[in-house]
Amino acid sequence: MTVTDTPERDDSEKAAEARPAKLGAVGWARWFWRTLTSMRTALILLFLFALASIPGSIWPQRGVSDAMVGQYYADDPELAEWLDRFWLFDVFKAPWFAAIYLLLFLSLIGCVLPRTMAHLRELRKKPPAAPRNLSRLPQHAVLDGDLTVEEAARRLRRLRFRVTTGPGWVSAEKGYLKETGNLLFHVALLGLLVAIGVGALYGYRGNVLVVEGDGFANTVAAYDRYMPGQQVNAESLEPFSFTLEDFQATYIAKGDKRGQALDYSAKLAVSDLPGAPERTYELKVNEPLDVNGTMTYLLDHGYAPTFKITDGKGQVAFEGSVPCLVIDPATFTSECVIKVADAQPEQLGILVAFLPSTVPAEGGEWVSIFPGAANPTAQVYGAFAGDLGMRDGVPQSVYEIPPEIQKKLKPLVMKADPLAVGQKLDLPGGAGSIEFTGVKEWIALQITYDPGRMPALLASVLATVALVFSLTVRRRRVWVRVGEGPQARAEAGGLTRTGGDFGEEFASVVAALNHGSNPGVKDAR
Amino acid sequence: MPAEADPVLAALSDQLILATVLLYVIAMLAYALDLAFGRAPAEASAAPAEPVLAAVGGAAAPAASASQREENGDTALSEAEETSEAGEGAGGTQPAPKPLPVWVTKAGTAALALSWLGLVVNLAALATRGLAAGRWPWGNMYEFVIAICLAAVAAFLLMQLRYPVRFLGAFVVGAAALGLGAAVHALQVEAGPAMVALNSYWIAIHVSAAIAASGLFIVAGACGVIYLIRNDAAVHLPTREELERVAHRAIVIGFPIWTFAVIAGALWADKAWGRYWGWDPKEIWAFITWIVYAGYLHARATAGWKGRSATVVQLVAFACLLFNLIGVNIFIPGLHSYAEIPG
Numbered sequence: 001m002t003v004t005d006t007p008e009r010d011d012s013e014k015a016a017e018a019r020p021a022k023l024g025a026v027g028w029a030r031w032f033w034r035t036l037t038s039m040r041t042a043l044i045l046l047f048l049f050a051l052a053s054i055p056g057s058i059w060p061q062r063g064v065s066d067a068m069v070g071q072y073y074a075d076d077p078e079l080a081e082w083l084d085r086f087w088l089f090d091v092f093k094a095p096w097f098a099a100i101y102l103l104l105f106l107s108l109i110g111c112v113l114p115r116t117m118a119h120l121r122e123l124r125k126k127p128p129a130a131p132r133n134l135s136r137l138p139q140h141a142v143l144d145g146d147l148t149v150e151e152a153a154r155r156l157r158r159l160r161f162r163v164t165t166g167p168g169w170v171s172a173e174k175g176y177l178k179e180t181g182n183l184l185f186h187v188a189l190l191g192l193l194v195a196i197g198v199g200a201l202y203g204y205r206g207n208v209l210v211v212e213g214d215g216f217a218n219t220v221a222a223y224d225r226y227m228p229g230q231q232v233n234a235e236s237l238e239p240f241s242f243t244l245e246d247f248q249a250t251y252i253a254k255g256d257k258r259g260q261a262l263d264y265s266a267k268l269a270v271s272d273l274p275g276a277p278e279r280t281y282e283l284k285v286n287e288p289l290d291v292n293g294t295m296t297y298l299l300d301h302g303y304a305p306t307f308k309i310t311d312g313k314g315q316v317a318f319e320g321s322v323p324c325l326v327i328d329p330a331t332f333t334s335e336c337v338i339k340v341a342d343a344q345p346e347q348l349g350i351l352v353a354f355l356p357s358t359v360p361a362e363g364g365e366w367v368s369i370f371p372g373a374a375n376p377t378a379q380v381y382g383a384f385a386g387d388l389g390m391r392d393g394v395p396q397s398v399y400e401i402p403p404e405i406q407k408k409l410k411p412l413v414m415k416a417d418p419l420a421v422g423q424k425l426d427l428p429g430g431a432g433s434i435e436f437t438g439v440k441e442w443i444a445l446q447i448t449y450d451p452g453r454m455p456a457l458l459a460s461v462l463a464t465v466a467l468v469f470s471l472t473v474r475r476r477r478v479w480v481r482v483g484e485g486p487q488a489r490a491e492a493g494g495l496t497r498t499g500g501d502f503g504e505e506f507a508s509v510v511a512a513l514n515h516g517s518n519p520g521v522k523d524a525r
Numbered sequence: 526m527p528a529e530a531d532p533v534l535a536a537l538s539d540q541l542i543l544a545t546v547l548l549y550v551i552a553m554l555a556y557a558l559d560l561a562f563g564r565a566p567a568e569a570s571a572a573p574a575e576p577v578l579a580a581v582g583g584a585a586a587p588a589a590s591a592s593q594r595e596e597n598g599d600t601a602l603s604e605a606e607e608t609s610e611a612g613e614g615a616g617g618t619q620p621a622p623k624p625l626p627v628w629v630t631k632a633g634t635a636a637l638a639l640s641w642l643g644l645v646v647n648l649a650a651l652a653t654r655g656l657a658a659g660r661w662p663w664g665n666m667y668e669f670v671i672a673i674c675l676a677a678v679a680a681f682l683l684m685q686l687r688y689p690v691r692f693l694g695a696f697v698v699g700a701a702a703l704g705l706g707a708a709v710h711a712l713q714v715e716a717g718p719a720m721v722a723l724n725s726y727w728i729a730i731h732v733s734a735a736i737a738a739s740g741l742f743i744v745a746g747a748c749g750v751i752y753l754i755r756n757d758a759a760v761h762l763p764t765r766e767e768l769e770r771v772a773h774r775a776i777v778i779g780f781p782i783w784t785f786a787v788i789a790g791a792l793w794a795d796k797a798w799g800r801y802w803g804w805d806p807k808e809i810w811a812f813i814t815w816i817v818y819a820g821y822l823h824a825r826a827t828a829g830w831k832g833r834s835a836t837v838v839q840l841v842a843f844a845c846l847l848f849n850l851i852g853v854n855i856f857i858p859g860l861h862s863y864a865e866i867p868g
Contacts, residue, residue, distance in 0.1 A: 063803075064804060285721050299799070471822075
């Protein structure tokens, strides 16, 4: 990403190639620096940068699609291990990726710094003296009338040229914004990199699942998953809290797209500070909650049916909601696991299929045909008694009973009929009962604080604006020579330093020189 | 947003798309006739009515000033030589061209008229689709491809107003006809509401910018392909220098728009997904495309990279763009999976 169009670049390339046979440490350093900042190296680094990003789209990335990374480990642990050794699940955090972009940005600095100096010098310098023979220039015209140097200079200044004069000639130049834009664009890219870095160091991200009726307070302990930047202090989290009062999902009911979601809306009661009065906020997919720059996003949702479970001793061992995993997003067929650790005399593990819109299918099966909860049922397809292994200290997923533990449990029920809300299933042998008491929904939230957001936005906007100047403005020079004697005529010549079409504009400059003013010239770049 | 689409408007949109394909195909044939039997560009540029291709090495200078230079006895100008060479290549070495049959001379004009008409019908198809669904008409792959074809033809026709690039017509309009045909054949889905995440005003900003930039990149890509397949005997095609200049022009306009599209996408992602940049596959390939086009702009400014090498870089960037449009939507799962490919 080096600045385009550099005569200096070409020189340093030659220097890089013709390196002397014997070099001291300083010589090597200089050679390295010149090679690094040469345009060819910059181009190669640029293409390497693009090439190095490709694996990130081929293999799933941690933090983007963790579940798929897990699938790789499950399918072929050895291959996954090897892929991981080359950071292919973390391409954008890989040292080799960092090496490429750090070298690229170093190359960029090495190019931008000297060019900024040169440009600043040039901004203070006067345009160069007129060449002897203007008719040799790409653009040339003979001017009519007798024009004096002073008058030509005045007319060119009116066209916003930067003008200098000498004996019998005028030299004018404009389009300095091209290089200014070029340099600012590259500086803005550096700024963007810094902003991203600041965001990664001083920001944090966390995920949490909240069931209707439950609340969340922004503390590290409240997160299901919390990913802080290195410089984040756990005490510094924005102290807001909220309760999820209601969640609504609406779906298309008819036609080809039946079951496709139309809208999600979560009603939150938010306290910006502990003890502050609550305000209501409607959280939607494109409308995050903003509390002083800490953003809460609605990412996902699902069902959390509620159950009341009575154990073998007749006591209520569990009462509450159970968030379920969505198995089929088209129908929201879900699977839930209830681990009743307090059940007596033995712990109970219950596997439930939750069907939001239940209809009977062939072979005595039951299926869901729609994601909305039109006819919700909970079907117990496995109930087990025994030690669930939750006191071993080995962390377990709340969404499954590990197969090796399930093997040791005593099966009670294999497949029961679906329960409607309010119905109860008695477990055989007096082991207790399961009552399906209602349906709630859960939402998955991401909470993000990124202090680099606004700086990154400013840098991007600056980069785009500067890019437009850099690509559209041309640097152009116009000279006028005024002859001496009665037969003499004035002539003008012009060129652009960066190529492109100058004929049309030159013609209008000539017209302005001839007539003193030209309403047709609007180009004031 | 209405849950149901207007079936009458949706059906009208489907028919307008078919009409567009038909118009584009006929226009392409007319362009091909014009290309095969019409005047070679060098001759055409000699004709006074035809605008001179802007800046043949900065030699857009009108004929009057060229003769003036000769008057001054200054023939060392490379541009003047180029101009006279071109004149020789076309008229000097050949006998005076036979007058062309009327159907050939009219083919080019007819092709342009058909393309403009096709563009209007294409736009109408997109508009009725949007009205039918009650939202911006680029909410799935089918609509997106239609919009891109529209943008490519529009980019070509608008460039054609300023520069003599009619030769591109057969390629760009032909590609648009193919694209629309493929969309109707493989991607068509019933008009209806878009996915929830697309319910944002950002779709008007981010996706429109991406579509406009893609249209320009398609024009540049067509130039690049012609550049590579053109042999020196093909007098009906413009010179390589001209092809490169047209491609460069399109990319110089398209690149800032693409930059803007990526930034607008980041702003939207910040609203919808909780981060402005997250290396989603679509983001990765938009980034790669951006980098390679940036590489092209640098390559053109570097000694030894102009011409063929720069064109190859440009085409690699174009391939990345196409992969991002087609490959990522269909083959790679990610947050941008809005394709709704009919199963």
